[in-house]
Amino acid sequence: MSDAARLLVIDTATAACSVALFENETLLARRHDVVGRGHAERLLPMIAELPDGGRARHILVDVGPGSFTGIRVGIAAARALALGWGAEARGYSALALIAAAALADGDVGELAVVTEGGHGEVFMQVFAAPFRALGEVQSLRPEAALAALGMRRAVGSGTRWLADLDPDFPVAKAWPDAADALLLPPDYRALSPAPLYGRAPDAKLPSPKAPR
Numbered sequence: 001m002s003d004a005a006r007l008l009v010i011d012t013a014t015a016a017c018s019v020a021l022f023e024n025e026t027l028l029a030r031r032h033d034v035v036g037r038g039h040a041e042r043l044l045p046m047i048a049e050l051p052d053g054g055r056a057r058h059i060l061v062d063v064g065p066g067s068f069t070g071i072r073v074g075i076a077a078a079r080a081l082a083l084g085w086g087a088e089a090r091g092y093s094a095l096a097l098i099a100a101a102a103l104a105d106g107d108v109g110e111l112a113v114v115t116e117g118g119h120g121e122v123f124m125q126v127f128a129a130p131f132r133a134l135g136e137v138q139s140l141r142p143e144a145a146l147a148a149l150g151m152r153r154a155v156g157s158g159t160r161w162l163a164d165l166d167p168d169f170p171v172a173k174a175w176p177d178a179a180d181a182l183l184l185p186p187d188y189r190a191l192s193p194a195p196l197y198g199r200a201p202d203a204k205l206p207s208p209k210a211p212r
Contacts, residue, residue: 012062090190100183157173
């Protein structure tokens with residue numbers, strides 16, 4: 001079948017690095033590894049291992065929030081491949097994908113996704129079934145995230161920071177996996193392929209000087 005029916009999914013926004021190739025809604029192949037760092041070195045070989053080198057007419061990429069470097073690596077690859085293949089590139093949120101996988105496993109009610117942020121903070125967003133986000137992504141200190149959780153179950157790499165505050169808190173590490181992308185409703189995989197950092201950048205451009 002031609003690549004017109006194929007979708008390549010790229011996920012490098014967190015410590016995990018994964019790719020998946022779909023034909024229509026059938027998963028043809030996937031690769032997933034928790035690499036920590038080194039996404040730039042690992043990503044292209046992963047794609048090359050897919051059937052036909054992962055070539056597809058549609059590309060979907062995790063735009064964050066997560067690692068600044070990881071997000072940029074994935075988006076740069078998606079844009080470059082889209083340009084070279086004449087493909088269309090779209091994006092999705094790391095937190096939404098983790099939530100979609102958890103809710104598909106049978107979680108009901110509300111679920112909070114908590115992932116590692118920067119400078120001692122965590123990213124947090126609440127979702128519910130049938131799948132929908134109940135608010136925007138927040139960057140919070142772990143103690144604030146723990147207080148905001150209430151009785152909700154939480155999943156994600158950031159749960160380890162909450163367990164440091166409450167020894168009884170269940171650590172439920174979960175990483176986004178490109179193979180789960182089609183669990184997201186269409187609206188949640190139609191974002192612009194541009195970074196969603198979840199917090200303001202550390203470096204800011206200087207304010208322009210007022211004319212004299």
